[in-house]
Amino acid sequence: MTPLHPTRLVLLAALFSAGCSSPRAPAPDIGMPVACAELSVAMPGVRITSAEAMAAGQGQPAHCLVRGRADERQGLDGRPYAIGFEMRLPVDWNRRFLHQVNGGNDGAVVPANGGLGIWPTTPLARGFAVISSDSGHNADDPATAAAGLARGNVFGLDPQARRDYGYAADGRIYDIAQALLRRHYGRAPERNYMAGCSNGGRHALVAATRYGDRYDGILAGAPGFNLPKAAVQHAWDVQSWQRAATDIRQAFSPADIQLVASHVLARCDALDGLADGVVGDLAACQSKVDLKALQCSGAKNAACLTAPQVGALQRSFAGPRDSAGRQLYSDWPWDAGVGSGDWRFWKLESTVPPWDRLPLIAVMGAGSLSYLFTTPPTATPGTPADLLAFMTRFDFDRDAPKIYATSGPFSESAMQFMAPPDVDDPQLTTLRARGGKLIVYHGHSDPVFSVNDTRRWADKLQANGGGDTLRYYGVPGMAHCQGGPATDQFDALGALMAWVEQGRAPAGLTARINPANPEIPAGWHRERSRLLCPHPQVARYVGGPAEAAESFRCAAP
Incomplete structure (x- = not known):
């Protein structure tokens, strides 16, 4: 069979609705x-x-x-x-x-x-x-x-x-x-796909813009599409924790952070119709959280946080700003997964002796911010102390603009070579013309990239007419790419293939417990499943077995 000319593919794709797959001739023998x-x-x-x-x-x-x-x-x-x-x-x-x-x-x-x-x-x-x-x-x-x-x-x-x-x-x-x-x-x-998570998710969204005419389906998890901005957040976090303790590893004990997670659950768990250890309705939760309720009225004890601790968390979750109040990255949502080991590893304290147990943001994150995401690069010595010092002295007026700077042979800024060219106004023109499909997923408790940033990007693409191309799924409780108190195994690739090849646009995805996840709460049944809904829908409990995805329905928020 003679393959269709690319121009005809573009024209035919425009005639098909979101419920139809794009026509594709079988690949010829070569x-x-x-x-x-x-x-x-x-x-x-x-x-x-x-x-x-x-x-x-x-x-x-x-x-x-x-x-x-x-x-x-x-x-x-x-x-x-x-x-x-x-x-x-x-x-x-x-x-x-x-x-x-x-x-x-x-x-x-x-x-x-x-x-x-x-x-x-x-x-x-x-x-x-x-x-x-x-x-x-x-x-x-x-x-x-x-x-x-x-x-x-x-x-x-x-x-x-x-x-x-x-x-x-x-x-x-x-x-x-x-x-x-x-x-x-x-x-x-016969079909070309791309898939990745974290920086891989960033690669995927960049490819959806730069190379969208090559792929039929793209899967992007926890996409760090604003990675240089997220690196600025790392410096902001280090300086926030230093307001609670000189040694950032001691700013919060695991029990302190678990207090926050428990507070979020107490205020938000039942908002989706079932108290099950999951914040199912993340958007409705945010106005319910009040860290001031956790602040000690007297001396610090196991049931409260100090005023500097409360202030440090509020500052971190509000996201970085310069002295004029301009937002430099994104704010972050409150979710029950904040108590996970992954969140602590990235934000507060690692278990890696060569890192001096510093969190990933203060070691590897500092190296990326100094060498890669600011221009010209700063050759920072690679000791834990030197990397932490770089983050401590990072100036949000003087240094944050360097993610947009060029210098001499560095003719592209970090935001130019790292982010999708249309990141602020996503169009995905070539992917959409091809009839390609994109699934994005992101854990609500990701400590690396703010799920709020991803949600806003998805909203912009949908407002630009990309609803036939994109399905975005938030994953309650999930940390960075996987893990945390979450049902974090789901066949997003199978859903993408069915969308691309059979024209079946995905609705709810069934997510299950990963048996290898060490952070599943003791009270959860190991066969628990949950429904992940395409944004902006929310999974609501409608009755039936509390551990089964079939007991939930996707509904308007």
Whole structure:
């Protein structure tokens, strides 16, 4: 069959409603398939370093594992750079491609199985061909060892490495993947997907804008699309905690933060019709929370917080501002998951001895803010004390504007290379023209990126007519990408595939308990399930077994 011309695809997509999938001709055969061991690509600057047939095992199917490097070069900083990648091509291919985008600062080629914490079965096991990359830099390069805890951030001294990390490597890796698919299988994929969480969610939303004409479906979890702004929040948090205690690790004990979580539950748990340890109606909850009710009337004791502690929490959750009162990032919602270990690990105290038990925001977050997200970069020594000091002296009038700055060879600001180009007024023009679909999910108790910021972005896209393209799901109690007191396993990929391929727009998703989650409250049944509703709907209890998703319905807020 002759494939449809791209212009006709755009015109046909405009004729179909949200309930219909975009028409797509079967991918044509291109040539004879090439055996795994003989795989190569005729692309300038791309070098295949190994290709090996892998037997089935450990839940993964038999597949061809290909590793390689692209665009090897010496950076402006004198260090070697390349885009490292691996691709796994299953023997029993379902004719779908998944571009796996990874989290953190990248810098490592994470195994290309498409695994995310929210589903128990990987896309590779479902038959997807999957590619993964390090986004153009190697965090374990011996040349960066002297940077200590900042070694994963020092690529910020090279402008092209910043650009690759932000978006350019994703475009390059997609092209390499398509070439490998055609070579190995003798045909192009019939559907192209992308999925990631955290920085991977940011990659996904950037791709939805920059490369929207390439993907049929995109899944973005906890998307840090305003990541440089969120890094400013990290400095704001450090300085907020220092108002409660000189040593931020002692600003709040675990019991202190659990007081806050219990207060939120007491005020908000039953707002969705059932008291079950979950804040189901997050929006209705916010006006109910009053931290002043927890403030000690006398000496500090186990049942109250000091005035400096209350003030520090209020300041943190209100989000960073400059001296003129301008909001520099976002505010944050009160949710019961604030008492989770993940929230504490990011915000207050880690369990990592080489970090001196400082929280992630004060160590890795400081490295990112100094090397990557402010321009020109600041070469901060990579000791816990030096990184904490950088955050302590960060000035929100003088330093926060540097996320928008350019300087010399750094011709793109952090917000330009990290955020979607249309971040303030999302349109997703090319994705929508293709008929592509986007599912976004975000934990209500995420300590890294504010779910309020994501919700507002989704509202803007819907106001711009993107309702046929987007479904956004908030996950009560969930921490960063997974975990916390939450039902945090749900098949968002299956819902995306059904939307893309069968025209079935997703409604409620059934979420279950992850048996590996150590933070499930003791009173919850281990077979508990809950209904996740597309924003702005809320899951409300309508009667029946309290532990079953079937006892809830999606309703207007």
